[in-house]
Amino acid sequence: MSDTGRRRAHADVLIVGAGHAGAQAAIVLRQRGFAGTITLLGDEASPPYERPPLSKDYLAGDKAFERILLRPAGFWAERDIVLMLGHAVVRVDAESHCVVTADGTEIGYGTLVWATGGAPRRLACHGHDLAGVHGVRTRADVDRMIAELPAVRRVVVIGGGYIGLEAAAVLAKLGKHVTVLEAQDRVLARVAGEPLSRFYEAEHRAHGVDLRTGVAVSCIEERDGAACGVRLDDGAILPCEMVIVGIGIVPAIAPLIEAGATGAMGGVLVDAQCRTTVPDIFAIGDCAAHANAFADGRVIRLESVQNANDQAMIVGKALTGAPEAYEAVPWFWSNQYDLKLQTVGLSAGYDDLVVRGDPAERSFSVVYLEAGRVIALDCVNRVRDYV
Numbered sequence: 001m002s003d004t005g006r007r008r009a010h011a012d013v014l015i016v017g018a019g020h021a022g023a024q025a026a027i028v029l030r031q032r033g034f035a036g037t038i039t040l041l042g043d044e045a046s047p048p049y050e051r052p053p054l055s056k057d058y059l060a061g062d063k064a065f066e067r068i069l070l071r072p073a074g075f076w077a078e079r080d081i082v083l084m085l086g087h088a089v090v091r092v093d094a095e096s097h098c099v100v101t102a103d104g105t106e107i108g109y110g111t112l113v114w115a116t117g118g119a120p121r122r123l124a125c126h127g128h129d130l131a132g133v134h135g136v137r138t139r140a141d142v143d144r145m146i147a148e149l150p151a152v153r154r155v156v157v158i159g160g161g162y163i164g165l166e167a168a169a170v171l172a173k174l175g176k177h178v179t180v181l182e183a184q185d186r187v188l189a190r191v192a193g194e195p196l197s198r199f200y201e202a203e204h205r206a207h208g209v210d211l212r213t214g215v216a217v218s219c220i221e222e223r224d225g226a227a228c229g230v231r232l233d234d235g236a237i238l239p240c241e242m243v244i245v246g247i248g249i250v251p252a253i254a255p256l257i258e259a260g261a262t263g264a265m266g267g268v269l270v271d272a273q274c275r276t277t278v279p280d281i282f283a284i285g286d287c288a289a290h291a292n293a294f295a296d297g298r299v300i301r302l303e304s305v306q307n308a309n310d311q312a313m314i315v316g317k318a319l320t321g322a323p324e325a326y327e328a329v330p331w332f333w334s335n336q337y338d339l340k341l342q343t344v345g346l347s348a349g350y351d352d353l354v355v356r357g358d359p360a361e362r363s364f365s366v367v368y369l370e371a372g373r374v375i376a377l378d379c380v381n382r383v384r385d386y387v
Contacts, residue, residue, distance in 0.1 A: 008105055008106060008107070009039065009084075009105070009106075009107045009108070010037070010107065010108035010109070011036075011037045011038060011039035011082070011107065011108070011109055011110070012036030012037045012038070012109075012110040012111070013026075013029060013034070013036060013037070013038045013039075013109070013110065013111045013112075013113060013319065014039050014041065014099065014107055014108075014109035014111070014112050014113070015038065015039065015040045015041065015113040015115055016041050016089050016099065016112065016113070016114050016115065016116055017041075017042065017043075017114065017115035017116040017117060017252075017285070018040050018041065018042025018043075018044065018047070018048045018083070018085065019042075019048065019051060019115065019116075019117050019285065019308070020048075020050070020051065020070070020285065020305050020308040020309060020312075021115035021117070021284045021285030021286075021308035021309070021311060021312050022040055022042070022048070022113065022115035022116075022284075022285070022312075023040065023048035023070050023071070024070075024308060024309045024312035024313070025113050025115060025284060025312040025315050025316060026038050026040045026076075026079075026081045027071070027079070027312075028312055028313050028315070028316030028317075029316050029319060029320065030079045030080075030081065031316070032316050032317070032320040032322075033320065034316075034319060034320055036110070037080075037082070038080070038081045038082065039081075039082040039084055039107065040076070040081055040082065040083050040084070041084040041085075041087050041089065041099075041101075041107065042083070042084070042085050042086075042087070043086070043087060043088035043089075043116075044085065044086065044138055044139065044140070045085050045086045046065070046085070046139050047069060047070075047071075047073060047076070047083060047085065048069070048070040048071065049065065049068045049069050049070055049139065050068040050069075050070060050305075051137070051305075052305060052333075053068045054068075054136055054137075054138075054139065054141070054142045055136045055142075055163050055166040055167045055170070056166055056170060056335050058139075058142055059136075059142050059145065059146065059167065059170045059171075060170045060173065060174070061146070065139065084107075087101040087102070087103070087105060088101060088102045089101055089102075089116075089255055090102050090255060091255050091258070091259075092112070092255045092256055092258070092259040092281075093259070094259045094260060094278045094279070094280075094281065096108075097109050097110065097112075097280065099112070099255070109280075110280065111280050111281075111282070111319060112280060112281045112282070113281075113282045113283075113284065113315055114253070114256055114268065114276070114281060114282065114283040114284070114287065115283070115284050115285045115287075115308075115312075116251075116252040116253070116285075116287055117137075117249070117251070117252060117285055117286040117287060118137075118249035118250050118251040118252050118286055118287060119135070119137060119249060119250050119252060120135025120136065120137045120141075120245060120246075120247075120248075120249055120250075121245075121247045121248045121249055121250050122135070122245065123158065123217065123220070123245055123247070125217060125218060125219045125220065126219040126220065127219050127220025127221065127222055127227060128220060128245075130220055130222055130225065130226055130227045130243075131225055131226040131227065132148065132226045132227035132228075132241060132242050132243060133220060133227050133243045133245065134242065134243065134244050134245065135244075135245055135246075136163050136167055136244060136246060137249070145242070145244070148241075148242060149174070149176075149242075151241060152176060152241040152242045153176065153177060153241060154176065154177045154178075154179075154238075154239060154240040154241055154242075155168075155171050155176050155177070155178050155179070155240055155241070155242045155243070155244060156178075156179045156180075156181065156229075156230045156238050156240045156242075156243050156244070157171075157178060157179065157180045157181065157243075157244045157246065158181050158217055158230070158243065158244070158245050158246065158247065159181075159182065159245060159246035159247040159248075160180055160181075160182030160184070160186075160187030160188065160189075160211070160213065161187070161188065161190070161191070161246055161247075161248070162188070162191075162332075162334045163246035164180060164182075164244065164246030165180070165187060165188075165200060165204065165334070165336055166334060166335065166336055167244050167246065168180050168204060168209055168211075169204070169207070169209075169336040169337050172204070172207045172208055172209050173207075173337070177208075177210075178208070178209045178210065179209070179210040179211075179212065179230075179238055179240070180204065180209055180210070180211045180212065181212055181215050181217060181230070181232075181238075182211075182212070182213045182214075182215070183214070183215065183216055184213065184214070185213050185214050186198065186201065186213055187200055187201055187211070187213065188200060191347070192347065192366070192378055193347065193350070193353045193366050193368065193378070195353070195355050195359065195366050196341075196366050196378050196380070199359045199364075199380065200336070201213070203336070203337060203339065204336075207337060215232055215233070216232065216233040217230055217231070217232060217233070218231045218232060218233050218235075219231050220243060221237060227240065227241070227242070227243045228240070228241070230243060249286065249303065250266070251266055251267040251268070251286060251287035251301070252287060253267060253268045253283075253287050256268050256276065256278070256281070256283065259278055259281075260277070260278050261276040261277055261278045261281065261283075262276070262277040263289075264289035264299050265289040265299055265300060265301050266289070266301065267283075267286075267287045267288055267289040267301045268283045268287055268288060268289060269289050269290075269299070270282065270283050270284075270288045270289065270290050271290075272290075272291070272325035272326055272327075273314060273315075273318045273323050273324070273325065273326070274288060274290070274311050274314050274315050274318070274326060275318075282315045282318070284308065284311035284312055284314075284315055285307065285308040285311060285312075286301065286302075286303045286307075286308070287301070288301065288307075288311060289301050290311075290326060292330075292346070293327050294329065294330055294345060294346050294375070295346050295348065295349075296349065300346075302330055304330065304331070304332050306328065306330060306331045306332070307328070307330065310326065310328035311326060314326045329344060329345065330344070330345060330346055331343060331344045331345075338381075339362065339380055339381060340380070340381055340383075341378060341379070341380050342378075342379045342383065342386040343376065343377065343378050343379070344376065344377050344379075344386060345368070345374075345375050345376030345377060346375065346376055347368040347375065347376040347378070349370055349375070350368035350369060350370050350375060350376070351369065351370055351371065352368075352369045352370075352372075353366055353367060353368050353369065354366075354367040354369070355367075356382075356385060357382060357385075359380075362380065362381055363380065363381040363382050364379075364380055364381075364382060365377050365378065365379040365380070365382050365385040365386075366378040
């Protein structure tokens, strides 16, 4: 590709992805005195905003969109950060240091920071693309749900992870009849121990949610082009007007892999400074697979605001002459009903656990141990343990 061809723009640092990771990378660069040009390119039309409230306060109507913006609208221009919104990158030309967007726009870069996150994983069954079937990842996703809710009485949530449970809690509080379907034998099975799973199952049921574990979905039933029910493998049909799918994300990394970057754990592999295997290209956030000290050095991906922000700091330091290895303590949170869950550390690989406090009092912690060493805590309404 010629440098003089259709190229319309150039940035010393081009950040692809305007979510938490990408926005924070731009902010850190300016905070650290980076004087070069910065372009923050996002595939959504909206300026950078917080994603965690989407399945909580924003869906519930408790927070307007302006209240979940990462920074006020004028912030980016004041910091001389160019926002290019509504542009999805479809190709990376690593040799000529250029990306191409879906509309053919070419943008050159000195350094590329890939911070695209991912898209909601979709069901593979018939009916996965019907009207009324939703993921929860973007403002547009939730706006579509909000627009449909007045005509919705029954909702089926597929997936008993945090996104599914948070959405279920909001919709139950809004008076909808909610059914949660989880394929494994308990909710949160991938991320938490059984005491926490059973506690949240009981809480949701106490709030009127029909929560079912160990069930598999056969297909989404259709009426007039829209979802009207969920058929289970045993033939049972759960009538509904809305289906929410919360079964994880697929990292958005195809252009990077096609450009020669090494993949790992469904994402793109990065080193301790968040560099990919392609020169002058970093990757951060949900899509970045990295060796993590709190996972005994295993290569993992972390889908959290903490990881996004801390990896953004690592890139900012690397590009301002103060390289540092990424070694931040992982932490997460989830709000459901009046319960605040705060997690620190990674519990994968635990061989013992201890419950502090009494789940019946709705204030307790699950402490995870490996070979007698504390590796993680899940703290429900128990801030002192978390701190």
